[in-house]
Amino acid sequence: MHPRILEVRKNILRKNDEFARCLRGQFADAGILVVSIVSGPGAGKTELLARTIAELQPLHRVAAVTGDLATENDAQRLATSGAPVRQILTGTMCHLEAQMVADAVAGWNFELLDFLFIENVGNLVCPSSFDLGEDLRVLLLSTTEGEDKPLKYPTLINTADAVILSKMDLAAAVEFDEEAARRNINRARPRVPVLPVSAKTGAGFEKWLLLLREHLALKRAGRAGRANA
Amino acid sequence: MHPRILEVRKNILRKNDEFARCLRGQFADAGILVVSIVSGPGAGKTELLARTIAELQPLHRVAAVTGDLATENDAQRLATSGAPVRQILTGTMCHLEAQMVADAVAGWNFELLDFLFIENVGNLVCPSSFDLGEDLRVLLLSTTEGEDKPLKYPTLINTADAVILSKMDLAAAVEFDEEAARRNINRARPRVPVLPVSAKTGAGFEKWLLLLREHLALKRAGRAGRANA
Numbered sequence: 212m213h214p215r216i217l218e219v220r221k222n223i224l225r226k227n228d229e230f231a232r233c234l235r236g237q238f239a240d241a242g243i244l245v246v247s248i249v250s251g252p253g254a255g256k257t258e259l260l261a262r263t264i265a266e267l268q269p270l271h272r273v274a275a276v277t278g279d280l281a282t283e284n285d286a287q288r289l290a291t292s293g294a295p296v297r298q299i300l301t302g303t304m305c306h307l308e309a310q311m312v313a314d315a316v317a318g319w320n321f322e323l324l325d326f327l328f329i330e331n332v333g334n335l336v337c338p339s340s341f342d343l344g345e346d347l348r349v350l351l352l353s354t355t356e357g358e359d360k361p362l363k364y365p366t367l368i369n370t371a372d373a374v375i376l377s378k379m380d381l382a383a384a385v386e387f388d389e390e391a392a393r394r395n396i397n398r399a400r401p402r403v404p405v406l407p408v409s410a411k412t413g414a415g416f417e418k419w420l421l422l423l424r425e426h427l428a429l430k431r432a433g434r435a436g437r438a439n440a
Numbered sequence: 441m442h443p444r445i446l447e448v449r450k451n452i453l454r455k456n457d458e459f460a461r462c463l464r465g466q467f468a469d470a471g472i473l474v475v476s477i478v479s480g481p482g483a484g485k486t487e488l489l490a491r492t493i494a495e496l497q498p499l500h501r502v503a504a505v506t507g508d509l510a511t512e513n514d515a516q517r518l519a520t521s522g523a524p525v526r527q528i529l530t531g532t533m534c535h536l537e538a539q540m541v542a543d544a545v546a547g548w549n550f551e552l553l554d555f556l557f558i559e560n561v562g563n564l565v566c567p568s569s570f571d572l573g574e575d576l577r578v579l580l581l582s583t584t585e586g587e588d589k590p591l592k593y594p595t596l597i598n599t600a601d602a603v604i605l606s607k608m609d610l611a612a613a614v615e616f617d618e619e620a621a622r623r624n625i626n627r628a629r630p631r632v633p634v635l636p637v638s639a640k641t642g643a644g645f646e647k648w649l650l651l652l653r654e655h656l657a658l659k660r661a662g663r664a665g666r667a668n669a
């Protein structure tokens with residue numbers, strides 16, 4: 212990378228890290244689990260979120276913010292759930308930053324929430340260096356993108372806490388080789404959990420929702436432990 | 441965008457434009473048509489190129505350079521055609537720059553070529569501002585990505601000279617609405633040619649190859665015109 216860009220970028224990342232730390236503190240105080248979703252364009256982030264919110268809502272209070280260069284389409288689509296949703300417009304920027312998230316959630320009472328989802332801009336490179344204060348970063352790889360993406364985009368997968376194989380309903384039609392995909396994911400990021408799902412049919416959602424609920428329980432147990440200490 | 445990044449970026453873009461101008465001059469002198477391909481990850485750039493090279497080769501001399509953050513997979517795949525192919529590895533960068541292309545094609549005799557294809561990094565944002573000296577920039581939108589991408593990624597589509605709707609063989613399986621996609625493309629970039637193709641079945645290739653050959657003929661006619669002037 213260009214040396215001067217590197218220097219300016221270091222400052223931006225340092226400021227972003229400060230904002231992220233501040234956000235993470237607020238989220239921890241409220242005991243809310245924050246999950247960011249990253250993927251390339253059209254891998255199905257919004258469709259995954261729409262079903263995830265609907266399936267969590269009977270038992271949990273859920274909110275979402277969603278990032279795009281342009282259009283409010285995703286926020287409008289997710290808002291039909293009745294959950295609080297805000298759209299972040301990034302203009303020409305290919306990723307979200309912690310301050311954008313802080314601005315978007317300003318005024319929300321985190322104490323009234325269990326889960327906050329952050330849908331990043333569709334990009335397999337730019338979001339990698341920007342901490343958003345999330346507890347979990349989930350990378351979506353679509354069956355339609357091919358099995359080699361974990362090797363071609365090492366920077367982002369190296370920041371992922373879980374990998375979802377999305378659009379499994381299309382796996383047969385696109386001759387998706389799940390074993391090859393798992394092998395490549397494992398080479399890039401050993402031991403990361405891999406969850407094949409279809410937001411269309413609901414296949415794989417049981418495991419995905421369990422992962423979310425377990426992480427929420429763990430976070431709240433940690434918080435209770437700290438409060439009693 | 442951050443003011444200091446903007447300033448540094450302006451310098452980088454100015455240098456890139458100088459390199460691109462120099463490349464464009466070399467390509468013009470040799471009468472070679474240079475076509476860059478941009479898309480999100482997994483939209484089928486390499487598959488499109490593999491078939492395009494194979495179909496052009498009986499009558500034309502073709503070469504390609506291909507960009508990725510990591511792996512030589514795409515170059516290896518395209519090199520089976522027998523065409524000269526070079527891989528550019530960008531490390532953490534989400535786009536190609538003119539100097540990288542200049543380095544990759546150094547030593548090639550352009551006089552012996554008709555077409556040079558440049559496959560950019562899979563990204564619907566980053567490549568938009570970087571001129572690579574190409575004659576045509578072709579944007580691939582896959583049927584599996586949904587119809588809304590032209591509206592969500594306005595910066596890149598605004599630099600495209602043609603839009604290919606790729607993976608048309610999957611259109612029915614993903615309930616792709618071609619009319620909606622064309623409407624959105626037309627809103628973002630009025631009058632840009634739109635070509636639905638399937639690199640798997642070859643559907644739509646006749647029009648795509650015709651477009652390439654016509655542009656080559658036009659470029660050479662212009663060159664002959666200048667030589668006679």
